[in-house]
Amino acid sequence: MxxxxxxxxxxxxxxxxxxxxxxxxxxxxxxxxxxxxxxxxxxxxxxxxxxxxxxxxxxxxxxxxxxxxxxxxxxxxxxxxxxxxxxxxxxxxxxxxxxxxxxxxxxxxxxxxxxxPVTVGFNRRFDVSHLQLKQQLRQGRIGSAELIQMVCRSSSMPPLAYLQASGGQMRDQAIHFFDLLRWLTEQEVTEVAAMGAALALPSISEFADVDTSTLLLRLQSGALAQLDNARRTGYGYDERISVMGSDGMLESASQPQRGVSCYQGAQVQQPGLLPDWFSRVQPTYYAHLDAFIRSLNGEQVGDLPGLEDGLRAQAIAEAAVISLAERRFCQVENVLI
Amino acid sequence: MxxxxxxxxxxxxxxxxxxxxxxxxxxxxxxxxxxxxxxxxxxxxxxxxxxxxxxxxxxxxxxxxxxxxxxxxxxxxxxxxxxxxxxxxxxxxxxxxxxxxxxxxxxxxxxxxxxxPVTVGFNRRFDVSHLQLKQQLRQGRIGSAELIQMVCRSSSMPPLAYLQASGGQMRDQAIHFFDLLRWLTEQEVTEVAAMGAALALPSISEFADVDTSTLLLRLQSGALAQLDNARRTGYGYDERISVMGSDGMLESASQPQRGVSCYQGAQVQQPGLLPDWFSRVQPTYYAHLDAFIRSLNGEQVGDLPGLEDGLRAQAIAEAAVISLAERRFCQVENVLI
Amino acid sequence: MxxxxxxxxxxxxxxxxxxxxxxxxxxxxxxxxxxxxxxxxxxxxxxxxxxxxxxxxxxxxxxxxxxxxxxxxxxxxxxxxxxxxxxxxxxxxxxxxxxxxxxxxxxxxxxxxxxxPVTVGFNRRFDVSHLQLKQQLRQGRIGSAELIQMVCRSSSMPPLAYLQASGGQMRDQAIHFFDLLRWLTEQEVTEVAAMGAALALPSISEFADVDTSTLLLRLQSGALAQLDNARRTGYGYDERISVMGSDGMLESASQPQRGVSCYQGAQVQQPGLLPDWFSRVQPTYYAHLDAFIRSLNGEQVGDLPGLEDGLRAQAIAEAAVISLAERRFCQVENVLI
Amino acid sequence: MxxxxxxxxxxxxxxxxxxxxxxxxxxxxxxxxxxxxxxxxxxxxxxxxxxxxxxxxxxxxxxxxxxxxxxxxxxxxxxxxxxxxxxxxxxxxxxxxxxxxxxxxxxxxxxxxxxxPVTVGFNRRFDVSHLQLKQQLRQGRIGSAELIQMVCRSSSMPPLAYLQASGGQMRDQAIHFFDLLRWLTEQEVTEVAAMGAALALPSISEFADVDTSTLLLRLQSGALAQLDNARRTGYGYDERISVMGSDGMLESASQPQRGVSCYQGAQVQQPGLLPDWFSRVQPTYYAHLDAFIRSLNGEQVGDLPGLEDGLRAQAIAEAAVISLAERRFCQVENVLI
CATH class of the missing domain: 3.40.50.720 (NAD(P)-binding Rossmann-like Domain)
Known part of the structure; x- marks a missing residue:
C-alpha cells in the first residue's frame, strides 16, 4: 500500500x-x-x-x-x-x-x-469532457485537427482589485486555454493575433486591460485556432471547446444546469448554463491533485502540466498582449527567446 | 419508362x-x-x-x-x-x-x-423519423421491442362540428397510432385499457367524446405499449414515439421549429414545437402517394397500409371505445369477431 | 443556534x-x-x-x-x-x-x-428538477394539470434475492412515483389500470412479479396519468416526469451525463443518460434529511412525506397489483378501506 | 391588386x-x-x-x-x-x-x-433564424452587441474548377458573413485579421487560396467578431451565428436533420446536421425574391441588400485577403478608398 x-x-x-x-x-x-x-x-x-x-x-x-x-x-x-x-x-x-x-x-x-516532481495548476486539463475530447482526438476519431474553437466566458466581473493584480485577461484568464490548446493538439502555437476591448468595465483600459477579447492562433501543424474571452456574460458560465478534424468534429460544450423545462406557446424555456466558473471547474482540482499523488506513487499518469507547460502558456499570453497592444500578428518564438 | x-x-x-x-x-x-x-x-x-x-x-x-x-x-x-x-x-x-x-x-x-390495388390513408407510416425508427428496429439495433410509448397531441381544438362527425377521439385521432403501433412492431394488439376525460371542452362529453385520453395496449409478443392523446396543447404539436427494446431505446421525438435561442440569466429560451399537426405530417402525404404509385409500377414498396390494416386499426379503436365507456380491459379479438 | x-x-x-x-x-x-x-x-x-x-x-x-x-x-x-x-x-x-x-x-x-415527528423515505420529492416542476405547477404557470406522464426505468436488473424480497415492481419501484404523483398534483388517485410482463427476466413470473409495466391512473380532478416502469434498460437510468396543463407543459427530463459529442457524417454521438438510479437520486437523500432536521428545529418545511403519505402510496400499489393480476380497473378506495 | x-x-x-x-x-x-x-x-x-x-x-x-x-x-x-x-x-x-x-x-x-431598384444576392439575410436573431437584437433583448461568433462551414469541397474561378474563400464564401455581420449589428467593420491554410486540399495554395480560415473583425462600436470558414467538414453543413450582448446571448445555431435517436449504453446517437448548404439556404432565395417583389409593389421591406452593401462586403473581403497574405491587421477603410 x-x-x-x-x-x-x-x-x-x-x-x-x-x-x-x-x-x-x-x-x-x-x-x-x-x-x-x-x-x-x-x-x-x-x-x-x-x-x-x-x-x-x-x-x-x-x-x-x-x-x-x-x-x-x-x-x-x-x-x-x-x-x-x-x-x-x-x-x-x-x-x-x-x-x-x-x-x-x-x-x-x-x-x-x-x-x-512539480505540477503547475492547469487543472482544466482534468475536466471530464475535455479529457474525453482529447482521448477521442488521439484515437484519430475525427482525423487530424484542423480548426479549434474555444470559448472562455465567466459569468460575472471579478472585483477591480483582483483585475488590477491579475496581469490582464491574457495572462489571467486566456492562459488556461493556451495550455488546453497545446495539451489537446500536442502542437506548439507559433503565431497569435488578438483584438480586445473594455466593454463591460471601460475603466480597466486605464491599466491597459480588456474584458472582451478574440484571438487567432496558428499551430505548428498549420491548424488554426480561435479563442474568445469575456469577463462577464448575462447568461452564466460559458466554456466550450470544439475541434474540427479532417473527418468530423468533437465538441466539449457548455454545460447546463439540471432543472425543468417549460413548453409554452411557440417556445421552450430550459435550464440555462452553470452559474459560474467554479461550478464547472470544481471537480478538476481534486482530479488534478489525485493524478499528481498517483504519479508520486509511481503510477503512470498522463499529461500532468509541468513547469515547461507553464512557461509555454505564459509565452503565448505575452505574444497575445503584444498583439493586442500593437495591433499586429506576433510570433510566439520571438517572445520565448 | x-x-x-x-x-x-x-x-x-x-x-x-x-x-x-x-x-x-x-x-x-x-x-x-x-x-x-x-x-x-x-x-x-x-x-x-x-x-x-x-x-x-x-x-x-x-x-x-x-x-x-x-x-x-x-x-x-x-x-x-x-x-x-x-x-x-x-x-x-x-x-x-x-x-x-x-x-x-x-x-x-x-x-x-x-x-x-388499395391503400388506406395511414400516411404517418411515411414520416421520415418513424420510418428510421422502424428500419433500425427491424435491423435489431435495440433487440426486441418491450415497451412502446406514443404521444399524439394536437395543438388546437378542432371545431365542434368536426368533433361531432369524427366518431370520437379513438376512431379519429388515436387510430393513426393504432396503425403505427402494428406497423412498427409487426405485432397485433390483443388487449386495450383506456381512460379518458373531456377536460379542454367538457361539452363534448354530451356525445360521449373525450379530448384527453391515455391507453395501455398489450401486444401478442407480450410487449406493452402506452398512448396518450390530447386535442389541444398550449405548446404546439407534440407527436412522439419511443420504443424501448432489450438493448436500448429508439426515439422519434417531437419536432421543434427552426429559430433563435436566447440565453439569459439562468434560462435558455428556445424555439418550441411545430405549430400544428399539418406542419409535421405534410410531407407524408406525398411520400405515401409516391409509394403507392411506385407499387402500381411494379416496384417493391414495403408496408403500404391496406384494407386489412384499416380494419385492424378500427378494431383496436372499437376496443378502446368500450374500455373507455365501461372502465374495463377489452380484448381486441372480441371486437374483431 | x-x-x-x-x-x-x-x-x-x-x-x-x-x-x-x-x-x-x-x-x-x-x-x-x-x-x-x-x-x-x-x-x-x-x-x-x-x-x-x-x-x-x-x-x-x-x-x-x-x-x-x-x-x-x-x-x-x-x-x-x-x-x-x-x-x-x-x-x-x-x-x-x-x-x-x-x-x-x-x-x-x-x-x-x-x-x-415522522418522515417516510420518499426522497425523490427532493429532486431539484421535480421540485422546480412542482413549484411552477403551483404557481399556475401551465394552468391546471390534465395529463401527467411518468417514466421510471432502472438501468440494470437487481439481484434475484432482492427482487424476491421486494414485494414486486409496484410496491418496490412504482411506489415512488405514486407518491410523486400525489405530491405534484395535490390530488388523490382514484382508479388504476396496470399491465405488466416479465420480459427481461421471465423467471420472476414464478413469484408473480413483472419487470416491465405500464399504468393508467385517474385523479380526483379528472386528470389522467401514465406511468411506465422497467427494471433494466440498455441505455442508463431513465426517470422523467412531464405534466401537460391547460396552458403548456412542464418537463423534468431524463438527465444525461456530462461529456463530449462527436459530429460525424449524418450523426451526432452524444453522452447518454446517467448510468444508474443512484447517480440521479443521491443528492435527494441529503436534501430530505436536511429538510427533516430543519423541521425539527421549528422551520416551516413544505411537503415532508409523512406516515399518511406512506399508506396512500401503498394503497395505490395494492390497487395496481390487483389490476395487474386480474386484468381489471381497480378503485383505490376499495383497497384503502 | x-x-x-x-x-x-x-x-x-x-x-x-x-x-x-x-x-x-x-x-x-x-x-x-x-x-x-x-x-x-x-x-x-x-x-x-x-x-x-x-x-x-x-x-x-x-x-x-x-x-x-x-x-x-x-x-x-x-x-x-x-x-x-x-x-x-x-x-x-x-x-x-x-x-x-x-x-x-x-x-x-x-x-x-x-x-x-437593385438588390444584391445576399440571401442569407432571409434565413428565418438569423432574422429572429436580428429582430431580438434590435429590440434590445440582450443589450448591446459585444462579441459576435460566426461559423461558416460547407460539408464538401467544391470542384477545383469552381474554386479557381471563385476569387478565393474570402470573396466567395466568407463574404456572405461579412454582409450578415454588417446587417445584424448595423455597424461597419473597421479592422480585419485573418489566418488561413489549405488543409483539405493543399493544391489550392498554388493559386493562393485557402480552405480553412479564421478571422477577427473589429466593429465601429468597439464590439468584436470572429468568423471561421471551412470548405468541407466531415459532419454536414455547419452555419451558426451567436451574439453575446451586455445582457445575454442570442444564438442562431446549426440545424440538425429530422430523424430518430438511438439511446444505447452510455451514448445517444442523434441525427446530424443538415447535409449541405443548400438544404439550409434554399428557403432564403424565395424569401429574398419575395421581399424584392413586394418592395417593387411599394411595400416597406426592411433590409434589402443593395449595391452599397455589396461593395462594403467586398471591401471587407479584400482587407481579409491582404491580412491573410501579409500576416498583418488590415484597416478596411484603406481598402475602400
Whole structure:
C-alpha cells in the first residue's frame, strides 16, 4: 500500500480552501501544515481542516513533509517554488509561476536541477469532457485537427482589485486555454493575433486591460485556432471547446444546469448554463491533485502540466498582449527567446 | 419508362387540396378529373389544379382513369371504394373506410374479390423519423421491442362540428397510432385499457367524446405499449414515439421549429414545437402517394397500409371505445369477431 | 443556534451508508449510535463514520438520542417505528412502513398517538428538477394539470434475492412515483389500470412479479396519468416526469451525463443518460434529511412525506397489483378501506 | 391588386434553376424570358419552366419586362447590371457584382444614376433564424452587441474548377458573413485579421487560396467578431451565428436533420446536421425574391441588400485577403478608398 503524502499547504485564501478540502478527502494525502501571510487566518484554517498552523518557512522545511502545495498570492509563487525545490519536496504550484515571464523562466531554471516532481495548476486539463475530447482526438476519431474553437466566458466581473493584480485577461484568464490548446493538439502555437476591448468595465483600459477579447492562433501543424474571452456574460458560465478534424468534429460544450423545462406557446424555456466558473471547474482540482499523488506513487499518469507547460502558456499570453497592444500578428518564438 | 397514372380525385376539401397539389407535383401522376358533392367547388378546383371537373360517377367510370383517390366526406368512403373497385381502379382511400366497423368490414369483403390495388390513408407510416425508427428496429439495433410509448397531441381544438362527425377521439385521432403501433412492431394488439376525460371542452362529453385520453395496449409478443392523446396543447404539436427494446431505446421525438435561442440569466429560451399537426405530417402525404404509385409500377414498396390494416386499426379503436365507456380491459379479438 | 440532532442509525447496509455519510456531513446532526442485525458489521461501520455501535434496543432507548433513522431490512420497519415512537424520538423511516398494507396501517395507527415527528423515505420529492416542476405547477404557470406522464426505468436488473424480497415492481419501484404523483398534483388517485410482463427476466413470473409495466391512473380532478416502469434498460437510468396543463407543459427530463459529442457524417454521438438510479437520486437523500432536521428545529418545511403519505402510496400499489393480476380497473378506495 | 412583375432570367445554371422555380411559384411574378450563353440550354430551360428563350440582349431590352434577374457567370454581372439599369429595369443581381472591387465600384457608380431598384444576392439575410436573431437584437433583448461568433462551414469541397474561378474563400464564401455581420449589428467593420491554410486540399495554395480560415473583425462600436470558414467538414453543413450582448446571448445555431435517436449504453446517437448548404439556404432565395417583389409593389421591406452593401462586403473581403497574405491587421477603410 502506498504511504500517505504529507502535505504543507501555503495560502489560506479561496483556492487554498478548495485544496484543503480535497486533501482532507483524499485517501492518499494528509494535510499536516497550513501557512498564510496572516498567522491568525492560518490558525483558524488549521482548526477547520484538522491540520496545524506554521510559518511558511517551518512548513516547507519540516523533514516529514513530502509535498508542498503553493496556493498563496501570485507574487510569492516563484520564491516558494524555489524554496520547496531546494529541500526536495514534491510541488503542486498554482499558476502562474510568476506574472513576469522573465522571473518565471528564472524560477524554472533554478528549480529544474533539483529534479523534484512539480505540477503547475492547469487543472482544466482534468475536466471530464475535455479529457474525453482529447482521448477521442488521439484515437484519430475525427482525423487530424484542423480548426479549434474555444470559448472562455465567466459569468460575472471579478472585483477591480483582483483585475488590477491579475496581469490582464491574457495572462489571467486566456492562459488556461493556451495550455488546453497545446495539451489537446500536442502542437506548439507559433503565431497569435488578438483584438480586445473594455466593454463591460471601460475603466480597466486605464491599466491597459480588456474584458472582451478574440484571438487567432496558428499551430505548428498549420491548424488554426480561435479563442474568445469575456469577463462577464448575462447568461452564466460559458466554456466550450470544439475541434474540427479532417473527418468530423468533437465538441466539449457548455454545460447546463439540471432543472425543468417549460413548453409554452411557440417556445421552450430550459435550464440555462452553470452559474459560474467554479461550478464547472470544481471537480478538476481534486482530479488534478489525485493524478499528481498517483504519479508520486509511481503510477503512470498522463499529461500532468509541468513547469515547461507553464512557461509555454505564459509565452503565448505575452505574444497575445503584444498583439493586442500593437495591433499586429506576433510570433510566439520571438517572445520565448 | 412508366406510364403516368391518370387520376380521378373525389373530394375537394382541405385534404383534397393536399392530394391535388401532390398529384400535380408527382412526375408519375396526372390529375384528370376532380369531383365534389358541390359541382361549383369542383369546377373552381379543376381550374386551379389544371384538371377537369366531373360528377363522381363520371370520374370513377372514365375508362382512361387508372386510379381513384377518395378524399371525400367519411360517410361516402365505403360506397366509393366499392364503386371504384367494381370498375377495376387502383384506389387510395382516406381513412377510415367507414366509422362503423361493421360497414367497413362489409366494404372490405366486397372489394377484396376485385383484387385491385388499395391503400388506406395511414400516411404517418411515411414520416421520415418513424420510418428510421422502424428500419433500425427491424435491423435489431435495440433487440426486441418491450415497451412502446406514443404521444399524439394536437395543438388546437378542432371545431365542434368536426368533433361531432369524427366518431370520437379513438376512431379519429388515436387510430393513426393504432396503425403505427402494428406497423412498427409487426405485432397485433390483443388487449386495450383506456381512460379518458373531456377536460379542454367538457361539452363534448354530451356525445360521449373525450379530448384527453391515455391507453395501455398489450401486444401478442407480450410487449406493452402506452398512448396518450390530447386535442389541444398550449405548446404546439407534440407527436412522439419511443420504443424501448432489450438493448436500448429508439426515439422519434417531437419536432421543434427552426429559430433563435436566447440565453439569459439562468434560462435558455428556445424555439418550441411545430405549430400544428399539418406542419409535421405534410410531407407524408406525398411520400405515401409516391409509394403507392411506385407499387402500381411494379416496384417493391414495403408496408403500404391496406384494407386489412384499416380494419385492424378500427378494431383496436372499437376496443378502446368500450374500455373507455365501461372502465374495463377489452380484448381486441372480441371486437374483431 | 440550533442544537445538533443526536441520531441513532439502524441498519448498516447500502442505504445505511448513504445516510451515515450525510449525517456526518450535516452541520445540524451528530451520528451517535449505529446498530445492525450483525454486530460486527455495526462495529466496523461505527469506526468508519466516527460513531459507536450498539444494539438496536440500546440505540433507540438512549435518552440522549433525538432522532432514529430506520434503514434496516423492510420487515423490521414497522416494529422499529413503533419502538422509536414509544420513546418519543423523531423518526426518519425508509419506505415502506411494511410490505403488508395491513401491518403498515396498524403501525401507523400505533404511532400516531405518540405525536412524534415522522418522515417516510420518499426522497425523490427532493429532486431539484421535480421540485422546480412542482413549484411552477403551483404557481399556475401551465394552468391546471390534465395529463401527467411518468417514466421510471432502472438501468440494470437487481439481484434475484432482492427482487424476491421486494414485494414486486409496484410496491418496490412504482411506489415512488405514486407518491410523486400525489405530491405534484395535490390530488388523490382514484382508479388504476396496470399491465405488466416479465420480459427481461421471465423467471420472476414464478413469484408473480413483472419487470416491465405500464399504468393508467385517474385523479380526483379528472386528470389522467401514465406511468411506465422497467427494471433494466440498455441505455442508463431513465426517470422523467412531464405534466401537460391547460396552458403548456412542464418537463423534468431524463438527465444525461456530462461529456463530449462527436459530429460525424449524418450523426451526432452524444453522452447518454446517467448510468444508474443512484447517480440521479443521491443528492435527494441529503436534501430530505436536511429538510427533516430543519423541521425539527421549528422551520416551516413544505411537503415532508409523512406516515399518511406512506399508506396512500401503498394503497395505490395494492390497487395496481390487483389490476395487474386480474386484468381489471381497480378503485383505490376499495383497497384503502 | 398588384400587377405581376414580368421577369427576364439571365443564366440557366444551378442557381438559375433555383430562381426559375421560385419565380414560377411566386404569385407576383411571371417568368417571361430565359437567356443563357448556351442557347440550347436556354431553350430546354424555357420549356421546363414555361417561359421563352431569348438572347441576353433581347431579354433585357424587351419593353414589357419589369425585372431582370442576373444569375449568370460572375464575370458577366457588372456588364449585365449596367445594361439592365440603362433600360430602367428592376434588378436582382447575384453576388458579387464583380470579383474585382474596382470593377464592382465602377459598375455601381454607373448604375446609381439610373435610380432603378437593385438588390444584391445576399440571401442569407432571409434565413428565418438569423432574422429572429436580428429582430431580438434590435429590440434590445440582450443589450448591446459585444462579441459576435460566426461559423461558416460547407460539408464538401467544391470542384477545383469552381474554386479557381471563385476569387478565393474570402470573396466567395466568407463574404456572405461579412454582409450578415454588417446587417445584424448595423455597424461597419473597421479592422480585419485573418489566418488561413489549405488543409483539405493543399493544391489550392498554388493559386493562393485557402480552405480553412479564421478571422477577427473589429466593429465601429468597439464590439468584436470572429468568423471561421471551412470548405468541407466531415459532419454536414455547419452555419451558426451567436451574439453575446451586455445582457445575454442570442444564438442562431446549426440545424440538425429530422430523424430518430438511438439511446444505447452510455451514448445517444442523434441525427446530424443538415447535409449541405443548400438544404439550409434554399428557403432564403424565395424569401429574398419575395421581399424584392413586394418592395417593387411599394411595400416597406426592411433590409434589402443593395449595391452599397455589396461593395462594403467586398471591401471587407479584400482587407481579409491582404491580412491573410501579409500576416498583418488590415484597416478596411484603406481598402475602400
Amino acid at each position: 502506498n504511504k500517505k503524502q504529507r502535505v504543507a499547504l501555503l495560502g489560506c485564501g479561496f483556492i487554498g480552501e478548495v485544496h484543503a478540502a480535497n486533501l482532507q478527502a483524499h485517501p492518499g494525502a494528509e494535510l499536516v501544515w497550513v501557512a498564510d501571510a496572516e498567522p491568525a487566518r492560518a490558525a483558524a484554517f488549521a482548526t477547520r481542516f484538522g491540520a496545524r498552523a506554521a510559518s511558511v518557512t517551518e512548513a516547507i522545511n519540516d523533514g516529514q513533509i513530502d509535498m508542498v502545495l503553493i496556493a498563496s498570492a501570485t507574487p510569492t509563487h516563484a520564491d516558494l517554488l524555489e524554496a520547496a525545490a531546494r529541500v526536495g519536496k514534491a510541488i503542486y504550484c498554482e499558476k502562474p509561476v510568476d506574472l513576469s515571464l522573465e522571473r518565471a523562466r528564472k524560477a524554472v531554471s533554478n528549480v529544474l536541477p533539483y529534479n523534484v | 412508366n406510364k403516368k397514372q391518370r387520376v380521378a380525385l373525389l373530394g375537394c376539401g382541405f385534404i383534397g387540396e393536399v392530394h391535388a397539389a401532390n398529384l400535380q407535383a408527382h412526375p408519375g401522376a396526372e390529375l384528370v378529373w376532380v369531383a365534389d358533392a358541390e359541382p361549383a367547388r369542383a369546377a373552381a378546383f379543376a381550374t386551379r389544379f389544371g384538371a377537369r371537373a366531373a360528377s363522381v360517377t363520371e370520374a370513377i367510370n372514365d375508362g382512361q382513369i387508372d386510379m381513384v383517390l377518395i378524399a371525400s366526406a367519411t360517410p361516402t368512403h365505403a360506397d366509393l371504394l366499392e364503386a371504384a373497385a367494381r370498375v377495376g381502379k387502383a384506389i387510395y382511400c382516406e381513412k377510415p373506410v367507414d366509422l362503423s366497423l361493421e360497414r367497413a368490414r362489409k366494404a372490405v369483403s366486397n372489394v377484396l374479390p376485385y383484387n385491385v | 440550533n442544537k445538533k440532532q443526536r441520531v441513532a442509525l439502524l441498519g448498516c447496509g447500502f442505504i445505511g451508508e448513504v445516510h451515515a455519510a450525510n449525517l456526518q456531513a450535516h452541520p445540524g446532526a451528530e451520528l451517535v449510535w449505529v446498530a445492525d442485525a450483525e454486530p460486527a458489521r455495526a462495529a466496523a461501520f461505527a469506526t468508519r463514520f466516527g460513531a459507536r455501535a450498539a444494539s438496536v434496543t440500546e440505540a433507540i432507548n438512549d435518552g440522549q438520542i433525538d432522532m432514529v433513522l430506520i434503514a434496516s431490512a423492510t420487515p423490521t420497519h414497522a416494529d422499529l417505528l413503533e419502538a422509536a415512537a414509544r420513546v418519543g424520538k423523531a423518526i426518519y423511516c425508509e419506505k415502506p412502513v411494511d410490505l403488508s398494507l395491513e401491518r403498515a396501517r396498524k403501525a401507523v395507527s400505533n404511532v400516531l398517538p405518540y405525536n412524534v | 398588384n400587377k405581376k412583375q414580368r421577369v427576364a432570367l439571365l443564366g440557366c445554371g444551378f442557381i438559375g434553376e433555383v430562381h426559375a422555380a421560385n419565380l414560377q411559384a411566386h404569385p407576383g411574378a411571371e417568368l417571361v424570358w430565359v437567356a443563357d450563353a448556351e442557347p440550347a440550354r436556354a431553350a430546354a430551360f424555357a420549356t421546363r419552366f414555361g417561359a421563352r428563350a431569348a438572347s441576353v440582349t433581347e431579354a433585357i431590352n424587351d419593353g414589357q419586362i419589369d425585372m431582370v434577374l442576373i444569375a449568370s457567370a460572375t464575370p458577366t454581372h457588372a456588364d449585365l447590371l449596367e445594361a439592365a439599369a440603362r433600360v430602367g429595369k428592376a434588378i436582382y443581381c447575384e453576388k458579387p457584382v464583380d470579383l474585382s472591387l474596382e470593377r464592382a465600384r465602377k459598375a455601381v457608380s454607373n448604375v446609381l444614376p439610373y435610380n432603378v
